[in-house]
Amino acid sequence: MTAHAKMRSAPSNSRPTPLAAHWLSASGLAVALLSLQSLAAEAGPCLAVSQPLLKLPEIASKNGVLSGTMILIDEQRRLIFRSPGAKPGQPGSFFDCQPQRVRAFISPEARPKVPPSPGGIIDPYPGPVLRARLGDIVNLTFVNQVDANRFGDSIDQGEKRSLKPPSDPAAGCDISSPGDPKNGYPLAGGDTWPDCFHGSSTGNIHFHGTHTNPNSTGDNVLLEVRPSPRDPKTRKPAITPESANKAFADFFKACAASLRGDVLSPYPRNWDDAPLGPWNLSSNPTQPNPNTWTGQQALLLQAYDSRTKQNLWDTNQTQIDANQWPQYYVGAYPYCFAIPEYKEGGKLIMGQSPGTHWYHAHKHGSTAINVSNGMTGVLIIEGAYDDALNAFYGAGWTQTQPVMVINQLTVSPNLLRQPSPQGGGGPGTQDKGPDFTVNGRSQPIVDMAPGEVQMWRIANTSGRSGAYFGNIAPGLQWRRIAQDGVQFAYDNYLRSENKAFLMAAGNRVDLLMKAPATPGIYPVLVQHEVDPSDLAGATPVVLLQVRVSGAAPKVENRTRFIDEKNFPKQPAFLANITDAEVTGQDDGNGGRIGTIANPRVITFASTPPNFPNPPPQSQNYAMHTINGQKFEDGKDTAIPVQLNAVEEWKIENATYGTAGPLIAHPFHIHINPFQIVEIFDPNATVRVPNVGTQPKYVFTTTNDNPPYAQQCNVNVTDKSTWRDCQNKPSDNPRIWWDVFPIPAGAQPVLNGTTYSIPGSFRMRSRFVDYAGQYVLHCHILAHEDRGMMSIVQVTPAGKKANPTLYKHH
Numbered sequence: 001m002t003a004h005a006k007m008r009s010a011p012s013n014s015r016p017t018p019l020a021a022h023w024l025s026a027s028g029l030a031v032a033l034l035s036l037q038s039l040a041a042e043a044g045p046c047l048a049v050s051q052p053l054l055k056l057p058e059i060a061s062k063n064g065v066l067s068g069t070m071i072l073i074d075e076q077r078r079l080i081f082r083s084p085g086a087k088p089g090q091p092g093s094f095f096d097c098q099p100q101r102v103r104a105f106i107s108p109e110a111r112p113k114v115p116p117s118p119g120g121i122i123d124p125y126p127g128p129v130l131r132a133r134l135g136d137i138v139n140l141t142f143v144n145q146v147d148a149n150r151f152g153d154s155i156d157q158g159e160k161r162s163l164k165p166p167s168d169p170a171a172g173c174d175i176s177s178p179g180d181p182k183n184g185y186p187l188a189g190g191d192t193w194p195d196c197f198h199g200s201s202t203g204n205i206h207f208h209g210t211h212t213n214p215n216s217t218g219d220n221v222l223l224e225v226r227p228s229p230r231d232p233k234t235r236k237p238a239i240t241p242e243s244a245n246k247a248f249a250d251f252f253k254a255c256a257a258s259l260r261g262d263v264l265s266p267y268p269r270n271w272d273d274a275p276l277g278p279w280n281l282s283s284n285p286t287q288p289n290p291n292t293w294t295g296q297q298a299l300l301l302q303a304y305d306s307r308t309k310q311n312l313w314d315t316n317q318t319q320i321d322a323n324q325w326p327q328y329y330v331g332a333y334p335y336c337f338a339i340p341e342y343k344e345g346g347k348l349i350m351g352q353s354p355g356t357h358w359y360h361a362h363k364h365g366s367t368a369i370n371v372s373n374g375m376t377g378v379l380i381i382e383g384a385y386d387d388a389l390n391a392f393y394g395a396g397w398t399q400t401q402p403v404m405v406i407n408q409l410t411v412s413p414n415l416l417r418q419p420s421p422q423g424g425g426g427p428g429t430q431d432k433g434p435d436f437t438v439n440g441r442s443q444p445i446v447d448m449a450p451g452e453v454q455m456w457r458i459a460n461t462s463g464r465s466g467a468y469f470g471n472i473a474p475g476l477q478w479r480r481i482a483q484d485g486v487q488f489a490y491d492n493y494l495r496s497e498n499k500a501f502l503m504a505a506g507n508r509v510d511l512l513m514k515a516p517a518t519p520g521i522y523p524v525l526v527q528h529e530v531d532p533s534d535l536a537g538a539t540p541v542v543l544l545q546v547r548v549s550g551a552a553p554k555v556e557n558r559t560r561f562i563d564e565k566n567f568p569k570q571p572a573f574l575a576n577i578t579d580a581e582v583t584g585q586d587d588g589n590g591g592r593i594g595t596i597a598n599p600r601v602i603t604f605a606s607t608p609p610n611f612p613n614p615p616p617q618s619q620n621y622a623m624h625t626i627n628g629q630k631f632e633d634g635k636d637t638a639i640p641v642q643l644n645a646v647e648e649w650k651i652e653n654a655t656y657g658t659a660g661p662l663i664a665h666p667f668h669i670h671i672n673p674f675q676i677v678e679i680f681d682p683n684a685t686v687r688v689p690n691v692g693t694q695p696k697y698v699f700t701t702t703n704d705n706p707p708y709a710q711q712c713n714v715n716v717t718d719k720s721t722w723r724d725c726q727n728k729p730s731d732n733p734r735i736w737w738d739v740f741p742i743p744a745g746a747q748p749v750l751n752g753t754t755y756s757i758p759g760s761f762r763m764r765s766r767f768v769d770y771a772g773q774y775v776l777h778c779h780i781l782a783h784e785d786r787g788m789m790s791i792v793q794v795t796p797a798g799k800k801a802n803p804t805l806y807k808h809h
């Protein structure tokens with residue numbers, strides 16, 4: 001095998017020539033790429049870096065409905081691999097390309113189509129851009145046509161679980177070393193069912209950033225859709241986009257009508273609701289009705305169970321009996337929900353924020369592999385925000401601006417690679433994952449006119465690494481205009497000029513980027529970051545390249561950052577969450593539900609192998625927990641919240657750098673964004689004038705004053721001092737987030753005693769408009785898959801919470 005990452009010649013014209021990425025040296029012998037699924041495939045040349053940024057296929061809403069088909073397929077795409085053990089941007093490393101079978105979202109309706117590369121090769125690209133507007137209804141047909149058999153022994157073991165003895169801790173888990181199980185995943189890593197990688201051919205879609213119905217056909221990530229059955233002879237899937245769209249047509253009409261009548265309509269509530277139901281026969285209620293879609297699903301699930309010795313139907317039956325929406329499906333699923341527009345005096349307390357949101361695969365056990373295969377895409381929700389920008393920059397301007405999907409594409413998460421002698425992860429375990437691609441391309445080119453301002457809608461859809469935009473590029477100027485799909489107040493926009501920022505896994509940024517006046521190539525550099533401590537050793541890598549050429553824009557405003565007068569106004573529901581709001585509302589029973597004085601504490605923790613965890617979960621291997629629990633059957637204790645409560649939470653990170661790496665787990669919660677009111681990073685440093693860099697927190701056993709005014713004293717025996725003493729209350733508008741990294745903890749040793757001081761932030765959120773069961777989790781998706789996820793259960797006042805009946809498969 002030889003490496004073929006040679007640079008091709010740059011586009012031949014008089015324009016400036018893209019960078020030669022000299023650190024991607026093509027010299028040297030290729031090392032065996034042990035992590036690859038298939039060594040039989042021939043290594044091939046990579047698509048040259050410096051391709052134009054790929055224009056993504058798009059589905060746009062029409063007449064208030066975002067309608068389309070999302071097919072989950074598997075196909076060979078040419079992925080880029082860095083040599084095992086090499087770090088992002090490491091000098092002397094090189095990459096190679098090889099066709100790999102990946103799972104991907106495609107849509108037959110999306111335009112323009114992605115042209116194949118020379119030789120008919122498919123290079124990777126994300127799912128279609130979904131473009132909707134506030135007030136629209138989403139009607140998406142999801143069809144799962146993955147061929148589970150294509151993923152062999154190593155990737156999708158779920159259906160084979162019953163073939164193994166129940167005592168086998170690996171039963172049902174993905175296997176990286178079938179011939180020698182003791183030396184591969186999951187045994188060497190110590191993972192056990194169900195908190196291991198598994199079930200990668202099961203699909204669903206999470207609409208990340210949406211404020212909508214988390215139940216039934218809404219943003220429901222507890223759904224699991226198995227692939228369509230296939231004809232035994234032709235291998236053709238029985239459930240097709242055509243058959244699914246036909247089956248859902250009446251339902252989509254009924255659902256849209258229901259949501260137009262009541263934006264908070266819970267329809268469909270259960271499998272009895274027509275036209276999808278009723279699922280059973282009135283003459284014989286235990287028998288599925290073969291003439292309804294839910295009845296057909298019951299029959300498909302029963303057939304599936306008898307073939308695979310699974311108990312999916314039993315779980316559905318239990319959930320149906322409890323009057324809940326069941327979780328398992330076969331072949332297809334109809335997503336229908338509102339993108340709720342806030343109206344003064346209307347029913348909604350909050351409404352959706354217009355901005356750059358995204359969607360991705362979210363099946364517990366396979367989120368990491370599916371997202372890293374490329375099952376991600378952008379969901380743009382337009383509103384008055386876009387109207388204001390277009391009034392300044394020109395009609396339709398926002399719809400012409402670049403959409404950038406960052407991902408770390410791979411077919412094998414860390415732990416599925418060859419094991420290290422110590423057990424657990426394979427080569428490259430601590431390298432923060434594969435190099436970033438943008439729209440499936442390495443270091444693509446964005447063309448800009450001299451002095452032009454563009455709006456870049458960037459989503460970091462990586463399942464692992466943050467992209468730290470530090471010193472982006474000399475000559476370029478930028479301002480952030482929205483974070484996580486929520487527009488900035490003017491002050492924050494102004495303050496962000498040319499300032500460094502981190503896009504953790506899951507974050508989005510709308511960036512106004514201004515090109516220099518001088519033609520040339522300006523690389524945009526980022527560093528891979530899972531924890532701020534990584535930055536010291538993280539070589540900046542080229543994320544993309546700005547090519548400035550041609551004439552300056554004719555529209556003069558297109559060379560300017562939008563000014564205060566024209567800046568999009570934030571809707572009222574984005575005002576700061578005040579102390580008064582979290583001080584406490586009446587709980588209806590003579591008590592208060594306020595949390596300001598007593599924030600709810602949610603603790604994330606990664607513990608290395610041999611770390612004694614709180615009983616009863618003593619483990620001899622690494623594990624990832626929330627409040628000491630993994631997300632698994634019988635342990636999925638829901639976090640209860642009353643509907644429309646406004647709460648303050650303290651999100652802690654009890655992960656320490658003592659035996660493993662420091663990890664700032666990116667906290668993500670569905671359905672409602674939040675505001676940060678304090679960050680406590682016990683590993684932080686401060687600049688002290690005339691002294692230099694000092695630790696911000698001085699650990700003592702007393703309540704002394706620290707040596708310098710910039711520092712805080714932390715009494716390791718007094719939890720009330722475990723905070724940022726410099727944090728001043730402020731009325732400045734705060735930024736809204738839906739993913740925020742929790743600072744890792746510190747373990748100072750004082751007088752021979754080790755103290756564990758978790759990092760933390762305090763956040764406030766309005767749990768408004770939508771009740772139901774949804775999740776919070778770490779957005780390092782391998783952590784989520786292995787247990788770092790929890791159910792949040794929002795229940796209206798005076799109502800009893802539904803039991804959590806979620807099962808793992």
Ligand SMILES: [Cu+2]
Pocket residue numbers: 624663664665666778779780783784788
């Ligand atoms: Cu994590």
